[in-house]
Amino acid sequence: MSMTMTQKILAAHAGLVEVKAGQLIEAKLDMVLGNDITSPVAINEFEKSGASMVFDKSRISLVMDHFTPNKDIKAAEQVKRVRAFAGKYDIDNYYDVGDMGIEHALLPEKGLVGPGDCIIGADSHTCTYGALGAFSTGVGSTDMAAGMATGKTWFKVPAAIRVEIVGKKPKFVSGKDVILHLIGEIGVDGALYRSLEFTGDGLKNLSIDDRLCISNMAIEAGAKNGIFPVDEITLEYVKDRFQRESVIYSADEDAEWESTVTIDLSTLRPTVAFPHLPENTKTVDECGVVKIDQVVIGSCTNGRLSDLQAAAEIMKGKKVALAVRCIVIPATQKIYLEAMREGLLEIFIESGAAVSTPTCGPCLGGHMGILAAGERAVATTNRNFVGRMGHVDSEVYLASPEVAAASAITGYITDPAKV
């Protein structure tokens, strides 16, 4: 029977020759992830269950990234609880202030996830690792607890939507514009319960960072996962990095696709999602004059080195507009260091931007850049829900690092070609 790439990975991890959409299976897990918000709830459940050991201390990752460096006493208590659990069970991959990064930038960077893996994480953006040819999906804390105890979880095998990518990106168009465009086309529940499987000739024109950004926001279309085939770009990235053996799966040509969406990269424009849903997209040409108070460049979606390079190229030698606060957040310590060595941090600081240590911080309205009533932000993050970055009457506009950097300079949403 023909299968999608997702179905092949799930079948292999369930010990089955084949699976079909709708089938309930139990699959072995290669990695179980949690952060400082979801892990404390998972640890409560783990302990209540009477579990006395974790399934594999090398296949659990605990990343303290959301409210760190601890934003208040309660946040500090939560991290303390996770730190004690990691110590008790001798968890190999516990990351705290000093060596942490935003989880979905950190795990690929450290080679903790890679091609052919089956991964769950108690964070909705765990779907990011689909960029590396893994099946990877977000779950809640109780699923994380059960995963830590047994190394297995249940899945309903998803049907799939094929996203065929063709053409070549114009200048100032990046992975963010591809995924915002797709969500604008299919809606925030357009891929509900389904896989998004990316295929097509145009994939060779998408870097690993573009792909990580695209898979990251698959959840914003409701998808269970968003997966890319493994090609030379993937293998080059995981070489000397991935700590286990890559296993390469590919979708059958005649797999059952529920529908197909085609995206011609050459026709895309820088794209912005208006409040309060990621599906409210407009091209930068259609935005009109939207004055802004804050710009955030960072997050698990767009805090990677290439994102900072793209922003710095636009901001070099220019000043952030007087009425705008611009906050740049490298996603990991390694990215921070590389950005420093390349002189990118100097460009940001000289332009009048603030540079922060890695944190999820403002993306979810945690800390490090909260909005007041009536304020507007352009952010390279992934959600623009009501109250997401602060006051219930504030607004978030989602865009690429290029658009965010250009907007920081002018003070309103701006086409990067015009700065």
Add this chain to the structure above:
Amino acid sequence: MKAQGTVHKYGNNVDTDVIIPARYLNTSSHSELAAHCMEDIDSDFIKNVKAGDIMVAAKNFGCGSSREHAPIAIKASGISCVIASSFARIFYRNAINIGLAILECEEAANDIKTGDEVSVDFDTGVIKNLTTSKTYNAEPFPDFIQNIIQKGGLLNSISERL
């Protein structure tokens, strides 16, 4: 198992950031989370909700973040059941895993209004609007999920293997 209560109705794409804003995620205390449930879209909800009440919404309920704090806050606020046209998949799993009853039924989700008195029979999936005397049939859960619910949540259902 049955539930009966007054309805609190919401629209499409109710996300987990409005169910429980992230600024309150520095705790996992159920009562503290319940105190802020829905406050960014309905600041009166927590004042008005009574034990046993029912939440009804349109499509894609619970989209966004994977925070299990969202179904926990709803359950701890006193809500006995959420009926929606569709649920976001992580919320769906989380609700089952923590024992918050949920039912998918588009017709009921469209018809039922705030303030209606509604009863739900989880064994049959029958939803009755006692205010309008109209009856609906929700999709029953697959046996696998029934088993998790009957055992009182995911960890109880796997505890024999630990």
